[in-house]
Amino acid sequence: MSTAGSQQATEKRRLILDAAVRVFAREGFHGCRVADIADEAGVAYGLVYHYFRSKDEILDTLFLERWGLMLEEIARVDAEPAPVREKLAAIAGFIVDSYRYDPDLMKVIIVDVTRAANSFGRSHLDEIRAAYELIGAIVESAQKSGELRRDITPTFAAMAFYGAVEQVLSGWIFDILPEAAEDYDQAKEFIVSTICDGLEPR
Amino acid sequence: MSTAGSQQATEKRRLILDAAVRVFAREGFHGCRVADIADEAGVAYGLVYHYFRSKDEILDTLFLERWGLMLEEIARVDAEPAPVREKLAAIAGFIVDSYRYDPDLMKVIIVDVTRAANSFGRSHLDEIRAAYELIGAIVESAQKSGELRRDITPTFAAMAFYGAVEQVLSGWIFDILPEAAEDYDQAKEFIVSTICDGLEPR
């Protein structure tokens, strides 16, 4: 069946992407060779170039796939008529779960894409900016509704919130923070509580 | 005379380090060649290797120099009998001022070391961890004195605080946040207020 053939073709592409995630996570984007990806995927060297124009495109693809999901999720959350606290919890939860579900992929995105955001194509930077802006928009409307303080700019608040989330992921990636099942849930609550309530007693 | 000679000997080394900061900031550690550093410094290629064993060692040196200053500053702040809020403000201020004083250097440290989980970040993990621990210790003692809530772990609080600071710097580095003179001062206050007071109205 031609459908089966097409599925198989897609399968190999997926195989390569998944292998790339593992290899990038293990050795870093710069630290690995295209050959390593092919080996990890168990496919021929040249096949990588059949499906992807370049090594960069593999990373681009991985990033865009997942970052796109996140943007969709943030937009979806934003559209709901929920308290800002719940919205932020949903976003933090989504990112934390993304890491829980596929730590290698999130490691690659944070370490190899976010880090190199200015050396890579500017397109990534726009995607990243879009996330901050969506979060900023959530903050902004919550400020208008009186849910959040107005003396801190929305953009800044978004950075503080996202920075806290990313730092927790970095902590896990660098083996600085403990990483047990309960830590994931706790992290989400801690982040929201720290950012919304502050560290000082109320 | 011999002192002058010794200073002159050191001069070129410093010249190379300063040139490396600019080149790393402009092209990224991986994106530049050792030749670029030598050119930028106006010295012969080989002299770079006279003073440094490798390209890596240059980055290591830059990182350790500045990170060491930061660790000293945090330790100094910790030792003072001030409210935790002032301590955190002093630390955030120091980091923000480090960026204001030498944005290229901080960019290099954040982009090429702090987030490089597979290369430099990993090899300087102890130094990086030390910073978190010092901040965590400040939080912990403030929790004991009742200045801060006790239901969020010190380590986690330290991550949230440092994450917010670093993200603000990242915002400047990646041209996401506005970067005017008043923004630097404002940033320090915003960070402390966000982390201590929270975004929700009190």
Added chain:
Amino acid sequence: MSTAGSQQATEKRRLILDAAVRVFAREGFHGCRVADIADEAGVAYGLVYHYFRSKDEILDTLFLERWGLMLEEIARVDAEPAPVREKLAAIAGFIVDSYRYDPDLMKVIIVDVTRAANSFGRSHLDEIRAAYELIGAIVESAQKSGELRRDITPTFAAMAFYGAVEQVLSGWIFDILPEAAEDYDQAKEFIVSTICDGLEPR
């Protein structure tokens, strides 16, 4: 078809090895560049590294190929029920013929491996030693059978024999000894006669 394809794949590897022999012989292992080998072989620079891990590995391969043949030959000779004089003549003949057949290769082996006490010679010591030991074993059994004097240790006798052979090759290599067709045959006999009968009249 697939056999032909496989042969073709091997062809380039052989091309490189043969080119390396000529280049090493002409310029010496240290005196040539990998680019010279690639040029001489008429292949792209990178292909050398496709087939060999390093410049060293090329020399290792050349040495082991031929030295292995020699060890086999010596072992084969040793196993035959012939007079020791004939055995030594067979070994000397094999080495002399090796030179006659491929003087460049033997030059490389002697100049760059066998005498290189600090690099290749040291790392191939076991193979080199094995040759002496095989020859020593031939001497030893000839001493037991009364064919050879017993007052000279087998190891020493092996060194004297091999030393004479190698020095003759060195003489050819360095243009000290005349090198005509009849010299090759004569050399074999001279060596055996010198070592077995001695230079003094009997």
Added chain:
Amino acid sequence: MSTAGSQQATEKRRLILDAAVRVFAREGFHGCRVADIADEAGVAYGLVYHYFRSKDEILDTLFLERWGLMLEEIARVDAEPAPVREKLAAIAGFIVDSYRYDPDLMKVIIVDVTRAANSFGRSHLDEIRAAYELIGAIVESAQKSGELRRDITPTFAAMAFYGAVEQVLSGWIFDILPEAAEDYDQAKEFIVSTICDGLEPR
């Protein structure tokens, strides 16, 4: 005193040469840097170039010094009215003693000069050839006087003799032959007896 000054100057030169012997023996001519020689000698880097034009010249000097002594000795031996057996014993003894007295220097000469005789300046090759010719002359006159067989060419006989001697030294250098006090004396006798009497019983 100006004499003392001049002696001191000479001392440093000697210091460098002696250090070079040790370094060359340890790491090989190609495997060491000029800096290693300076360090080993305990002198400043630049001083090496004050006394020698180049790294090559250091090796040249070492070789010519000792090889010259050997040529003198062979010529001296040749001039004496002694049996050829004694002459060869004197030459073998001189070379063996040279090694016993300064193994590093002989190692350097055999491994780094003799080996590279065709890549280095041709002048070395002429010196080496001169030694063979002197020995060949000794053989030739012994053949005329009936002390040695006439059916083996003098040049060839010289090669066999010198080859046996050098191989014994190589055996020591490569740790293949035992190297105790008595081995040195035995070696000399074994060499002469093997070459003059042959390995077959008389």
Added chain:
DNA sequence: CATGAATGAGAATTCATTCAT
């Protein structure tokens, strides 16, 4: 004489990418 900083050509090796099959 003595020092060691400064120079820069050179070489091995790597690896993304192409291409013939």
Added chain:
DNA sequence: CATGAATGAATTCTCATTCAT
């Protein structure tokens, strides 16, 4: 689609030699 041999530009690091002091 699949394969992996072939290409060659790029870059780090080495180190003999020079030179200013």
